[in-house]
Amino acid sequence: MIRERLNEIYRLLLDFYGPQHWWPGETRFEIMVGAILTQNTSWSNVAKAIANLKTADCLEPDKLHVLDPAQIETLIRPAGYFRLKAKRLRNLTQWLADGYEGDLARLDAIDTQRLREELLGVSGIGPETADSILLYALNRPVFVVDTYTARVTVRHGLIEPELTYETLQDLFTSNLEPDVQLFNEFHALLVCVGKGFCKPKPRCTACPLNPLPHTIDCPCD
């Protein structure tokens, strides 16, 4: 039942929006940096910060790691929480330097579960950021849960509102094939509908998910 519903949601979203080609980013490190910068922040602001980092030619682990913290703060300022995120980026590059000599290719040899635990051990990297890095930067079959995932699945009655990250993640991973491309596209599409139609104060009249039953607090009813 859940399985069919998830597939239906995926199909409706894919038909409506088309492939999303996520994650926006040219390199694995750029994706990692973006995953931290986009925490509770709109992507348009993140894009400005990333453009600044590119212009300054420091969008590589070693280059960013030796940069003065104040310089990082200035470059990423448009992304908001810039002092906090400068520290978090520093923690990320410290982890890469300590464990992998700043060489991202070395991460390929590490088991996904161990990588996830290591990422969660970096201060400033929580479940969503870790999973975004695993899926989008490192191509591991890990489903990413975020506010949009929660909003859409709760509205469509797939899960109770009182949910934890793990239970929501399990809803997807236990009902879908562990396929990197599927997880990539599905999450991107959920974000897409999340910021298009399924907003906190949404305009749902043309929402691609309207054919499906809505349950909780949904203006489509």
Add this chain to the structure above:
DNA sequence: GACCAGGCACATC
């Protein structure tokens, strides 16, 4: 001017 945006850590009870 209020609200929202692809979270997380930490303090307090």
Add this chain to the structure above:
DNA sequence: GATGTGCATGGT
């Protein structure tokens, strides 16, 4: 363990 709060810019 649950709940509250600080972090900050930029678009709508």
